[in-house]
Amino acid sequence: MDRPPVVVARLADQLKVDASLIRSYGRRAQTDRASAPGAQYLGWRPAGAMELKELNEFLLARAMEHDSPSLLFRLGCEYLISARVIRPSPDTMVRRVVHAREQAQQETYDRLAHELTPQRCAELDALLVTDASIRMSRLRWLSTGPVEASAAAVRNEVEKLGFVRGLGADTDQQLRQSGGPGESH
Structure with a gap:
């Protein structure tokens, strides 16, 4: 040209x-x-070590909330735009998303490890086994929503609530310790 x-x-x-x-x-x-000529003039800066460190921290925080790689990639790009940082190559972004997801998985495990008692692990494993009384796994049963507005559908949802409460999923040790919801007085 x-x-x-x-x-x-x-x-x-x-x-x-x-x-x-x-x-x-x-x-x-x-x-x-x-x-590129004009990038600095327009207030944009290249992704240096500090910018990439901040991107990593941003992606880790989002990966603790979301597991979708494509969403994390998009959020990372939007973050860089808002910070006026020139996006590194797509390959670099993908590697940083993968790293953030791995860190989030480890962080999640670290936060929950104390909850994973042998009894709790057995209860979680049992969710994957087909229950003859409902002809599906409890996990599938719990994740299947009602398909009609009927007394039977309401009864089924109440049974699910009772089952989940029976597992202790309605209590949160940290909330009780901090005086939040679920604390008994």
């Missing part, structure tokens, strides 16, 4: 960059976005 010399000179003057940078921009096999 031919760039009119007058336009190149004026743009270079406005951006305070050498005109040869603008003339050669886009002619290389791969243009380095971090050195």
Whole structure:
């Protein structure tokens, strides 16, 4: 693409960059976005060590809330836009999302390890076994919502609530310790 010399000179003057940078921009096999003319002028900065560290922390916090890799990728890109940081390569972003998900998995385990008593593990394992009385696993039963508005559907949902309460899932040790909901007075 031919760039009119007058336009190149004026743009270079406005951006305070050498005109040869603008003339050669886009002619290389791969243009380095971090050195793109105008990025600094527009307030954008390359993703340096500090920016990538902050991105990692952001992704870890989101990975504790969400497990979807595509959502984490999108949220990471939106974060970089809001911070006016030039996005690193998609490969770099994917590796950081994978790392954040691995860290979140470990953090989740660390937070719940004290709850995973042998009895609790047996109860969780039992959720995966087909229960002859309902002809499906308890996990599938719990995750299947009502399909009609009827007394039988309401009774089934109440049975689910009773089952979950029987497992102790309606109590939260940390909330009781901090005086939050579920604390008995």
